[in-house]
Amino acid sequence: MPEISGLLPKKPLLIAIDGPAAAGKGTLAQSLAAGLDLPYLDTGLLYRAIGKLMQIAGLDLDDARAATVVAQRLTPDDLRRTDLRGREAGELASRVAIHPGVRAALVAFQRDFAHGPRGAVLDGRDIGTVICPDADVKLYVTASPEVRARRRTDELLAKGRAVDYEAILTEVKARDERDSGRAEAPLRPADDAVVIDTSALGPDEVLAKALSVVENWQQAR
Known part of the structure; x- marks a missing residue:
């Protein structure tokens, strides 16, 4: 090492x-x-987390407004879920990734994380x-x-x-x-x-x- x-x-x-x-x-x-x-932020988990949270809440993944709200409320704790790595989570991610509001919310999330007091x-x-x-x-x-x-x-x-x-x-x-x-x-x-x-x-x-x-x-x- x-x-x-x-x-x-x-x-x-x-x-x-x-x-x-x-x-x-x-x-x-x-x-x-x-x-x-x-x-550390694994950005590959972001869309997966949105898709999984929407599925758990029974929300329509094609609903751009609902997906955007979920993305705006995302927290680092949501990324610690153990069910974000599988194929299913990847398919859910592809459903929500098309929404411009989700993209905008996650860009803001990443930038806020990156510019924390310690760096990242x-x-x-x-x-x-x-x-x-x-x-x-x-x-x-x-x-x-x-x-x-x-x-x-x-x-x-x-x-x-x-x-x-x-x-x-x-x-x-x-x-x-x-x-x-x-x-x-x-x-x-x-x-x-x-x-x-x-x-x-x-x-x-x-x-x-x-x-x-x-x-x-x-x-x-």
């Missing part, structure tokens, strides 16, 4: 981490947040480009589609799911094309982001590279 203690921030530090699915950004974000003693670590797909373009440190974590498909396949197999690597690879490439080609907040590195390719790196190596970026930022202040 890389040495972190000497890098503990003395002032608020905001770190934005973007990248495609299965590149390792979530693992890195959690390690950085824990090591630097910063609040956020990971997602548009943190450094849209949500927090003022972030102190911006990282773009990526890996080849083949490597990410293999990681996802291994993860699902470990959970007892019957999956096919080639099918997962096709899904990964299709999602990359959708995310990078969308008109609003496309997936791309911020102009001032440091790109970390994790294709041939382990978690500790990725963390070491990220800490080096943080150290460089601290020294340049």
Whole structure:
């Protein structure tokens, strides 16, 4: 494990981490947040939480006004639910993500979280480009589609799911094309982001590279 203690921030530090699915950004974000003693927000859970809360309340997920109200009332505690990772929650998220009011409420939620008194670590797909373009440190974590498909396949197999690597690879490439080609907040590195390719790196190596970026930022202040 890389040495972190000497890098503990003395002032608020905001770190934005973007990248495609299965590149390792979530693992890195959690390690950085824990090591630097910063609040962490997994933005991928936001829409899932809205969908799940609406389902539990018996609300119509296609009701834009109701979805917006739920999004405006979202709290960090709602993201600690244990039922936000499965396929069902993902499908619910896709239903509510189309509502502009939900998007606006969650953008505000993320920015409020990011600019707390201690700073924060956020990971997602548009943190450094849209949500927090003022972030102190911006990282773009990526890996080849083949490597990410293999990681996802291994993860699902470990959970007892019957999956096919080639099918997962096709899904990964299709999602990359959708995310990078969308008109609003496309997936791309911020102009001032440091790109970390994790294709041939382990978690500790990725963390070491990220800490080096943080150290460089601290020294340049």
